[in-house]
């Protein structure tokens with residue numbers, strides 16, 4: 001039995017008119033489990049038009065009502081999140097506990113957005129000039145587009161749409177075509193929560209759908225998350241078309257381990273953050289920077305733990321699931337070949353690992369003695385491959401982190417508070433963990449990297465998210481006091497505050 005995954009517009013499923021469909025596979029079996037619609041430019045126009053129609057009334061809906069709908073969505077999500085997690089596991093492959101974790105982290109942003117009346121409070125200055133008051137307000141943008149990657153089909157869209165909707169915008173979500181079912185499940189949940197039809201829409205598809213969003217004059221802003229080349233393209237194209245845009249790109253996250261660190265804690269963290277979700281996380285640790293003399297001891301502890309990991313279907317009791325597609329599995333295996341050929345020491349080889357069925361299996365892989373010239377160091381692998389680079393000092397470790405093209409996340413493991421504080425100051429990276437391997441900020445802070453990991457200047461969620469999805473007005477007003485007449489009079493000079 002295969003499922004059909006359509007677009008969603010006007011509060012209902014919509015097949016589109018392109019006649020084009022793409023296969024969706026279950027990565028644990030290798031079998032086709034569904035087909036997803038691929039939008040034409042005309043389909044996109046229809047969905048965006050529908051969002052535009054709904055956006056005016058929604059923007060005029062009271063803050064109280066808007067936050068009640070977001071609250072209702074939160075309650076439904078909390079009660080039924082396992083359903084969503086199961087859909088994610090079936091199309092992405094990650095283990096169920098990991099899928100549930102992703103939904104819960106997304107839910108935190110929904111909870112943050114429930115406080116929208118407070119978040120949209122403006123400032124007021126009475127009598128800023130004699131008899132003149134000034135206040136500020138933030139208004140919604142209209143229709144906003146969200147383009148998301150395969151690796152977090154629920155959490156990444158949830159970084160954006162709860163705030164966008166609560167702030168009074170209509171949303172068009174373009175999910176990854178690799179695991180699109182979560183988007184339709186979410187659309188149905190919004191309907192159940194009482195969101196008016198047309199405020200949340202889903203446009204399925206590939207580059208054609210993305211380009212339609214980037215080019216439509218009716219889309220005011222784009223939030224994109226994906227690989228760096230596409231993020232850069234989206235940033236440039238959307239900016240050229242006059243939109244505000246935040247485009248989050250790829251990553252190569254380094255975890256620095258100083259000689260005074262708790263090595264068991266560091267080894268646990270490296271394994272969890274290196275191999276969790278089969279390394280398909282933008283905040284995965286892919287480079288472990290061991291400051292000597294810890295490397296031998298640390299690599300031994302990591303290897304011991306890695307050998308205990310069970311690879312298998314995410315719906316079972318495995319620690320790590322398959323990779324998302326066969327093409328991606330083969331690409332990651334190609335990086336393992338490349339590391340071996342370049343002379344890195346292959347401590348654990350995941351290439352021979354298989355589990356049940358024709359799934360896209362690749363076991364956890366550990367390289368030691370990796371050097372910065374090697375391809376496995378330079379490229380974002382986005383798979384369960386952990387590379388250990390040995391350095392001789394803290395300064396060398398920081399120089400390595402800062403010379404990398406990406407700046408998404410990093411971590412330091414140490415018991416020296418002074419070194420940790422110095423690291424926080426020295427590294428050119430957006431999100432830093434101290435004895436925390438995956439420092440994804442809580443919803444009321446903002447998520448985003450530096451350098452090739454983010455194009456645009458606004459990070460996701462938190463108050464930066466509220467700013468992104470609204471624009472400011474400042475109102476300067478004077479109300480005539482009849483008792484104090486005469487006011488006004490002719491004066492052509494620039495107004496002064498008195």
Ligand code: NAD
Pocket residue numbers: 147148149150151152156174175176177205206207210211225226227228230231248249250251281282380382408449453
């Ligand atoms: P991707 O760039 O291939 O796809 C992302 C989105 O762009 C998808 O919706 C896809 O349909 C669309 N797309 C793909 N090719 C396109 C093209 N040529 N033109 C227009 N649109 C196109 O990324 P992915 O493989 O789905 O996701 C993995 C990547 O996302 C990794 O690089 C990972 O680091 C990154 N990521 C970054 C963050 C972050 O917060 N910085 C978070 C999650 C994932």
